Amino acid sequence: xxxxxxxxxGRMIVSITILVTVSAVAYFGYIGYLMRESLSSNRTSIxxxxxxxxxxxxxxxxxxxxTPAPADTSFQKETLPLLVLNGGAPKGSAAVLVxxxxxxxxxxxxxxxxxxxYSGLIVYxxxxxxxxxxxxxxxxxxxxxxxxxxxxxxxxxxxxxxxVVVIFGK
Numbered sequence: 001x002x003x004x005x006x007x008x009x010g011r012m013i014v015s016i017t018i019l020v021t022v023s024a025v026a027y028f029g030y031i032g033y034l035m036r037e038s039l040s041s042n043r044t045s046i047x048x049x050x051x052x053x054x055x056x057x058x059x060x061x062x063x064x065x066x067t068p069a070p071a072d073t074s075f076q077k078e079t080l081p082l083l084v085l086n087g088g089a090p091k092g093s094a095a096v097l098v099x100x101x102x103x104x105x106x107x108x109x110x111x112x113x114x115x116x117x118y119s120g121l122i123v124y125x126x127x128x129x130x131x132x133x134x135x136x137x138x139x140x141x142x143x144x145x146x147x148x149x150x151x152x153x154x155x156x157x158x159x160x161x162x163x164v165v166v167i168f169g170k
Contacts, residue, residue: 075135078108082162083112088119088169095111118168119170122149124159125149126151
């Protein structure tokens with residue numbers, strides 16, 4: 001059986017149309033992937049902060065007299081209930097922080113998981129626990145230079161489960 005020129009031409013058109021469609025989808029998918037990667041590479045992540053130590057020029061510029069002494073040191077590291085939650089960081093990150101905190105004397109530090117995702121490394125403090133939160137921040141800054149202290153968020157009850165709560169986000 002011989003096929004007519006019209007039938008062969010039709011099959012060729014369909015084949016070319018499928019090829020062009022698949023190529024266009026692959027091209028635009030790759031462009032989208034590149035855009036997503038460039039956006040995510042511009043954000044500082046905890047993994048990056050952990051690998052990049054604080055430059056010596058920054059740490060040498062700070063002297064013990066540059067930081068004021070805390071006004072109230074009535075808390076004790078050994079007895080401070082401290083909860084460390086993983087809020088989007090890689091699995092096991094909260095346990096790493098607990099190990100670091102326990103090595104510095106925070107004996108009651110425990111790890112857990114957050115119900116929501118967070119960004120960065122945040123120390124939440126309940127009212128009256130400013131000094132304790134700052135002590136926790138200083139301990140964490142030895143390994144993670146970008147730590148912030150914030151008051152407990154009433155809209156997020158997990159930020160006030162203990163006097164000081166640390167949440168390790170993305």
